[in-house]
Amino acid sequence: QLQLQESGPGLVKPSETLSLTCTVSGGSISSSSYYWGWIRQPPGKGLEWIGSIYYSGSTYYNPSLKSRVTISVDTSKNQFSLKLSSVTAADTAVYYCARQNFGLLLWSGNNWFDPWGQGTLVTVSS
Amino acid sequence: NFMLTQPHSVSESPGKTVTISCTGSSGSIASNYVQWYQQRPGSAPTTVIYEDNQRPSGVPDRFSGSIDSSSNSASLTISGLKTEDEADYYCQSYDGSNQNVVFGGGTKLTVL
Numbered sequence: 058q059l060q061l062q063e064s065g066p067g068l069v070k071p072s073e074t075l076s077l078t079c080t081v082s083g084g085s086i087s088s089s090s091y092y093w094g095w096i097r098q099p100p101g102k103g104l105e106w107i108g109s110i111y112y113s114g115s116t117y118y119n120p121s122l123k124s125r126v127t128i129s130v131d132t133s134k135n136q137f138s139l140k141l142s143s144v145t146a147a148d149t150a151v152y153y154c155a156r157q158n159f160g161l162l163l164w165s166g167n168n169w170f171d172p173w174g175q176g177t178l179v180t181v182s183s
Numbered sequence: 184n185f186m187l188t189q190p191h192s193v194s195e196s197p198g199k200t201v202t203i204s205c206t207g208s209s210g211s212i213a214s215n216y217v218q219w220y221q222q223r224p225g226s227a228p229t230t231v232i233y234e235d236n237q238r239p240s241g242v243p244d245r246f247s248g249s250i251d252s253s254s255n256s257a258s259l260t261i262s263g264l265k266t267e268d269e270a271d272y273y274c275q276s277y278d279g280s281n282q283n284v285v286f287g288g289g290t291k292l293t294v295l
Contacts, residue, residue: 094284104228104273106284120281153227160234166215166277167234168284173227
């Protein structure tokens, strides 16, 4: 059974870079059928897609966050990572990693996230 | 930019049927598939519907999804409501114009 687990600092100072890692177990991150995504949820608010990566390193980002986001993959460790720069209090959220499934075509309008990690709360505060 | 709009909250009694809507802001919602996620308090979201109307294994057939092109909306219907269905529900789709994955704002379902 595929499982994902987020890890990283729970507290980041304003203007610094938030860094999180997602470790995948029970399956290979190098599967040709999936992307791997990051989604966040501010306290009491809705879900926001941050970006996704393929095992080859191909990435897609939310246009509203693109200038501050970098997602990378380490297939040898079965992990992918998120970096979000110049953070502010507005970046305080629970950050989830998830496998992104596709229908017939990769990166198409037929995609959904399953399974998800348990999430990790990152607070931006001095 | 393409957006998905959901009602903030809905409520219904146990045993009844409830429908949650998800309306697309522009274009045709039928152009890309719609997914639905259930999120119980303190937990990560789980998929209840994918590809408009498909249920993952383990999701009861009380959950169903549909698309209505005339209203440019998707719907999640839950029949035979149980107290355990009380949760937040999110729809999700895709904006092909900028390759963006889009979530609706979420609907809080209360079963009382």
